[in-house]
Amino acid sequence: MIRKFILLLLIALPLSAQDEAFFIERIEVRNHDRVSPDVVIAESRLREGRAYSEAELRDASTRLGRLPFLLSVDFALEKGSERGNYVLVLTLQETRTFFFLADLQPHFDGQDAESVIPDDESRGATSENLALGFRWFVGRRGALHIAFSGGDRRREFAREYAAFSVGYTQYDLFGTRAFATLNLRKIVDFEDTGISPQLVVGVPLSANQTLTLQYDELQARRDGLFSILRSYDETYSQRLISARLSYNTTNEPFFPTRGVHLYGGPIAGWTDGEVDYRDEPYTPYAFHSRFYGIEGGAARYFELTDRDSVWGDVRGEWSSNERSASNVPPDGVIPDENVVYGSVGIGYSHSLWSREQRANGDSRFEMTARYANRDRWIDSDPHDAGWRDNEVFQIGGAWVRRTSFGTLRLGVGYAW
Amino acid sequence: MLALLLLALSARGQQRPSFTMNGGVLSASLPASVLQDASVRKQLASGLTTTFLLVVREGKNLSGARMEVRYDLWDEVWLVKRVEFDGKVDRQRVASPEALEKWWRTPARLLLTNADRVVLQVDLSVLPFSAAEEEDARQWITKSGGVGTATGGGGGIVDALIGTTISARPITSFRWNVDLALR
Numbered sequence: 237m238i239r240k241f242i243l244l245l246l247i248a249l250p251l252s253a254q255d256e257a258f259f260i261e262r263i264e265v266r267n268h269d270r271v272s273p274d275v276v277i278a279e280s281r282l283r284e285g286r287a288y289s290e291a292e293l294r295d296a297s298t299r300l301g302r303l304p305f306l307l308s309v310d311f312a313l314e315k316g317s318e319r320g321n322y323v324l325v326l327t328l329q330e331t332r333t334f335f336f337l338a339d340l341q342p343h344f345d346g347q348d349a350e351s352v353i354p355d356d357e358s359r360g361a362t363s364e365n366l367a368l369g370f371r372w373f374v375g376r377r378g379a380l381h382i383a384f385s386g387g388d389r390r391r392e393f394a395r396e397y398a399a400f401s402v403g404y405t406q407y408d409l410f411g412t413r414a415f416a417t418l419n420l421r422k423i424v425d426f427e428d429t430g431i432s433p434q435l436v437v438g439v440p441l442s443a444n445q446t447l448t449l450q451y452d453e454l455q456a457r458r459d460g461l462f463s464i465l466r467s468y469d470e471t472y473s474q475r476l477i478s479a480r481l482s483y484n485t486t487n488e489p490f491f492p493t494r495g496v497h498l499y500g501g502p503i504a505g506w507t508d509g510e511v512d513y514r515d516e517p518y519t520p521y522a523f524h525s526r527f528y529g530i531e532g533g534a535a536r537y538f539e540l541t542d543r544d545s546v547w548g549d550v551r552g553e554w555s556s557n558e559r560s561a562s563n564v565p566p567d568g569v570i571p572d573e574n575v576v577y578g579s580v581g582i583g584y585s586h587s588l589w590s591r592e593q594r595a596n597g598d599s600r601f602e603m604t605a606r607y608a609n610r611d612r613w614i615d616s617d618p619h620d621a622g623w624r625d626n627e628v629f630q631i632g633g634a635w636v637r638r639t640s641f642g643t644l645r646l647g648v649g650y651a652w
Numbered sequence: 653m654l655a656l657l658l659l660a661l662s663a664r665g666q667q668r669p670s671f672t673m674n675g676g677v678l679s680a681s682l683p684a685s686v687l688q689d690a691s692v693r694k695q696l697a698s699g700l701t702t703t704f705l706l707v708v709r710e711g712k713n714l715s716g717a718r719m720e721v722r723y724d725l726w727d728e729v730w731l732v733k734r735v736e737f738d739g740k741v742d743r744q745r746v747a748s749p750e751a752l753e754k755w756w757r758t759p760a761r762l763l764l765t766n767a768d769r770v771v772l773q774v775d776l777s778v779l780p781f782s783a784a785e786e787e788d789a790r791q792w793i794t795k796s797g798g799v800g801t802a803t804g805g806g807g808g809i810v811d812a813l814i815g816t817t818i819s820a821r822p823i824t825s826f827r828w829n830v831d832l833a834l835r
Contacts, residue, residue: 290701294781311780313699315725322699322725542825591824592691 257287258313261321267328271305272373276326278408278415279303281443293324295443295485304489305331305371305379307640308595329595329640336368336642337490341634343649368642369401377407392555392575393527394476394505397454398424399432414439423456430455445483452476467514478503490643491600491636492537493545493585500532503555522562529555529575543587553577571614579608585636597638604649606630628652668828669774672759676766678834679759680706680717680774687756691823692778699725702823703779708762710770717760721752736761768835776826 262284265273280296282288288296293311300309307329314323369383381403403419419434432454439447454474461468479501486495505527512520535549557573585602587594609627634647667683686692686704695702704719720733727745730752734742738761746752763770 290781293700297781310694311698311700313725319726542822591822 257289258293258322258324259287259316259320260284260324261316262323263326264323265326265328267330269330270333270373271328271330272376272379274376275373275379275407276300276306276309276328278377278413280326281413281440282324292443298485298487298495299443300326301487302484302489304335307331307597331640331642333370333372334368334641335371336644337366338368338642339365339645341632341645341647341649343630343632343651345651379405379407381405392529392553392577393525393557393573394507395454395472395474400424401434412439423454432456444485445481448480448482450476450478450480466518469512469514470509472507472509474505474507476503476505486537488638491585491602491638491645494537494539496537497535498533500530502528502530504528519563523559524561525557525559527555527557529553542591545585546583548582549580551577551579574613576611577608579606581606597640598636599638600636602634602636602647604630604632604634668830671830671832673834676764677761678763678765678770678832679761680708681757681759682706682776684753684757686776686778686826687753689778689824695778695780695823696721696723698780699723700781703781705777705779706760706762707775707777709773709775710763710765713763715763717762719756719760734760737763765834769831769833772830772832774828774830777822778824779822
């Protein structure tokens with residue numbers, strides 16, 4: 237059997253001698269309408285005047301395939317200006333100016349399952365449940381967008397809100413192939429809120445590795461809130477800093493069918509707030525928390541056949557929250573917390589479209605299953621200290637449709 | 653030398669591989685219609701390598717062959733390579749489409765067998781770009797050392813090879829089910 241394995245390996249693996257490099261004197265982007273050719277070239281991480289092997293061109297092709305504003309890219313060589321030189325031709329299939337990502341898969345739960353599994357983990361690749369807006373490329377390396385994004389994604393100890401945002405992305409930052417996005421967000425959930433900035437900087441370390449740094453700030457005030465027969469006003473501020481190193485060879489940005497995605501990194505945050513009761517005898521109090529943690533995950537996607545794909549993933553997170561208050565609030569003490577979270581998921585998807593049709597998108601049916609465990613340690617509450625263990629099984633089915641406008645997932649699930 | 657031209661029993665109107673038996677080795681000649689497929693022709697004209705991965709399943713036994721074709725834009729020749737089931741490598745430069753088709757139809761040695769009759773599932777995947785570089789392969793072998801000892805799942809080995817070392821999505825694929833009487 238081992239001999240057979242070695243022979244199969246010889247068949248499936250190439251001999252490196254034939255993997256010659258091509259000197260690319262020029263990169264030409266064709267069939268572009270809305271997308272800037274300079275952005276495509278920058279995101280490919282290829283540069284004119286350098287030689288690349290086919291493996292490097294393949295990695296660039298895969299990287300471009302993950303861009304949300306491209307449906308597909310074909311690579312081809314043409315003769316250059318002199319013998320041995322080549323023109324690399326990238327032929328695009330673009331998405332539209334209007335874009336959306338709608339991941340709508342409610343889970344019916346037999347117990348308090350929804351509080352265990354964050355919404356974005358129901359499959360494995362998305363990070364938002366709803367986003368829609370318009371994107372315009374401006375200048376040679378810039379893109380402007382206006383969008384609405386849902387705030388359902390839950391992160392330990394941090395609040396997420398639905399928001400309208402205006403943003404600008406600068407690609408090929410200082411000629412380094414890095415990009416930076418500045419979002420100015422108006423939080424929908426608060427009546428009296430300023431502009432909350434968000435800065436994301438991505439530094440591609442290779443065609444498959446990216447270091448992403450993110451800073452989020454939220455300043456808001458809500459008046460006239462009501463809780464257990466008490467009326468109060470709340471001011472709230474939150475700052476989040478995170479870094480993530482990812483290795484990604486998947487083929488699509490949101491619902492891939494092939495490749496590997498590994499990621500991990502730290503997160504830290506601070507929140508401050510004040511609660512001011514309108515009625516006696518409650519006294520106002522201020523609260524502060526400082527939290528930090530580390531998260532990581534791995535996902536692997538396999539294409540079994542032309543239409544069928546399976547995947548599996550594992551995720552983990554540890555986070556700690558140190559909280560304090562100026563005095564004891566009416567609801568009791570504010571304990572420190574530690575949370576350890578882990579989950580394992582598997583899935584299967586089947587494309588309803590032929591390979592030829594999929595040049596313009598995809599239509600898939602998928603089934604998923606996940607087990608998650610969340611252990612929460614409350615260590616400064618004298619009345620209720622200790623671990624609280626909560627585990628959940630979740631299954632679901634959904635229809636996923638990718639078009640030139642965006643990606644939609646409609647489904648339903650059950651958790652117990 | 654025993655050479656038999658064997659026909660698939662379940663012809664469905666499309667061109668299919670033909671099989672020959674020589675010294676206990678089963679070989680397959682692939683139909684020229686594969687090269688005529690529009691998506692394959694487009695990739696062959698790209699100046700980049702087109703990889704044809706042929707996987708043969710006979711019950712629990714697995715075998716196969718791999719062909720690579722690249723049109724050299726400057727020399728205007730086809731650079732072709734064939735790796736057969738026993739690791740034998742054949743490289744050639746062919747100067748015309750006719751010569752390419754002749755090379756393509758040359759039987760590829762697939763399987764060693766002494767059976768009187770074999771039922772085969774033949775899968776041909778057409779992949780853009782050459783297969784991964786040797787270093788990638790070495791890393792894959794290192795990372796998946798357990799796979800080599802997973803003797804119960806031969807299909808997993810081939811699927812893993814296709815899915816990991818050759819990470820480009822197939823341009824197209826073909827499948828033929830054949831029942832061959834060898835004697």
